[in-house]
Ligand SMILES: Nc1nc2c(ncn2[C@@H]2O[C@H](COP(=O)(O)O)[C@@H](O)[C@H]2O)c(=O)[nH]1
C-alpha cells in the first residue's frame with residue numbers, strides 16, 4: 001500500500017500546480033462554460049486566489065463548491081495527458097516475492113508439508129482443455145446433452161481463479177472483498193450482464209447470506225475447465241431458446257468433471273503425454289534438497305493417486321543434474337488419496353499402500369516409514385503418529401479450501417501457492433497500470449467531494465453535468481485497469497477499481513504467506529523472519545506513516 005500513499009501525495013501536489021495551468025487555458029474538455037470563461041491568465045489567477053480565500057474562510061457557496069470541483073477535474077484531466085515522472089519512481093514489487101499476512105519465523109518451522117498438483121507440479125493450459133474435452137464428451141455420451149456440444153472448445157482467456165457459480169440464477173460471478181458483485185464481473189453464459197440486469201436478479205450488488213448458500217466456489221486451476229464448460233452450456237441453452245434450470249447444469253457439469261478425475265482419465269491422459277501437460281522444474285528439487293540438508297522433516301500430502309504422483313515427479317525431476325536418487329528419498333512421509341479437505345475433520349484411518357500390487361494392507365498404521373506410501377487418513381491420526389506440533393509445521397498448497405483453510409484452522413502455518421501472482425504483479429508494476437489507478441483515485445476523490453455538496457445543489461444542471469463526466473472518466477479508468485488483466489473478469493487479486501477481491505479476502509484469511517511457487521523460498525535465507533509490512537491497510541481509517549519521513553535524518 002505504501003506506493004499508493006506516496007503516489008497520492010505526489011499527485012495532490014501535482015494537482016495543485018496544474019489547477020493554475022488549466023485555469024489559464026480557460027478550462028479543458030467539454031466546451032467553455034460560463035464559470036470557466038476567463039479572459040486572461042491574470043484574471044484567472046485573481047479569481048482562483050479569491051476562491052482559495054473563500055475556501056479558507058469557509059465562505060464557499062454550494063455553486064462555488066461545484067465550480068471548484070469542476071476546475072480540479074479539468075486540471076486533473078490535463079495531468080492525465082501523460083504519465084507523471086513521480087509515478088515512474090514508485091518502487092516495483094517482486095513477482096517472485098513472498099508476501100506476508102501473518103508473521104512467520106522460518107527458524108521455528110521444523111516440518112514442511114506439500115500438496116502435489118499445482119503446488120509441486122505445475123501444468124500447461126493444455127490440461128484444462130483435456131479436462132474440458134473429457135467432461136464434455138461425458139455430458140454428450142452419458143448424460144445425453146446435444147451432439148453439438150462436442151464442438152465446444154475450452155477458452156483459456158475466459159475464466160480466472162476465485163469465481164463463483166450461482167446455481168440458482170446461472171450466473172458466473174466475481175465478488176469483491178466485501179462479497180459484492182463486481183459491476184463488470186457477472187456473466188450469464190458468455191454474456192456480461194449490465195448493472196441493471198444484476199440489480200434485477202440480485203436486488204443489490206451485495207450477496208446476502210441466503211444467496212451465498214447457492215454459490216459454488218471455483219477456487220483452483222482445475223476449476224477453470226468447469227467454469228468454462230458451465231458457461232458454454234448455459235450459453236447454448238440461451239441461444240437455442242431452451243428452458244433450463246441453472247442448478248441442473250451445475251450438477252451435470254460437476255458430475256462429469258468429478259468423473260474424469262475419479263476415473264483416472266485425467267491422470268492417465270497426463271502421463272501418456274507428460275511433455276504436453278507437465279512443466280519440468282529442477283528448482284523445486286533444489287528447494288526440497290536444501291530443506292533436507294537443513295535437517296527439516298518433509299511430507300507430501302495429495303488427493304491424487306500414488307502412481308500419478310510418482311510418474312509426474314519422475315518426469316519433472318529426471319533431468320536435474322546430480323540427482324541420482326529417487327524423489328521418494330526427499331520425503332519422510334508420503335500420503336496419497338488424502339481426501340482433503342475432509343482429511344482435516346474426519347476420523348478416517350491411514351492404510352498402507354502396496355505400490356507393486358496396487359492394494360491396501362489390512363494392518364493398523366501406527367508409525368510412518370519413509371519407504372512406504374500411505375492412503376487416506378486424517379489429521380487427528382497424523383498428529384498422533386508424528387507428534388508434530390501445529391506451529392512447527394508449514395503446509396504449502398494451491399487450493400483455498402483443501403490446502404489452506406483446514407491446516408490454518410488446525411494451527412499449522414500455511415503458504416499459498418498462486419501462480420497467477422507473478423503475472424499480476426508484473427502488470428501492477430507497469431507505469432500504465434499505476435497511471436490508471438492514480439486517475440481512478442483522483443476521480444473517486446472528486447466524486448466524493450461532489451457528493452458531499454449539500455443536497456439542494458444536487459439537482460442543478462452544473463452538478464449533473466459534472467457528475468456524468470466524472471462517472472464516465474472513472475468508468476474509463478476502471479475498464480482500462482481491468483483490460484490489462486483478464487478481459488472478462490479482470491485480476492484475480494483485485495477488483496476493477498484496484499481494491500481486494502473476495503479471493504484476496506480468503507487468501508488473507510487462510511494463508512500466512514503467499515507466493516507464486518514454492519522455490520521462491522530459495523530467494524530468502526532458510527531462517528528468515530517474515531513480517532507483515534507496516535503499510536498493509538484494510539480499514540480506510542487506518543493511517544500508516546511511511547518510513548520515507550525519516551529518510552533524510
Ligand atoms: N473428484 C475430484 N477430483 C478433483 C477435482 N479437481 C481436482 N481433482 C483431483 O484432485 C487431485 C488434486 O490433488 P492435490 O495434489 O492438489 O491434492 C488431482 O488428482 C485432481 O485430479 C474435482 O473437482 N473432483
Ligand SMILES: [Mg+2]
Pocket residue numbers: 115116117118119397398399
Ligand atoms: Mg493442489
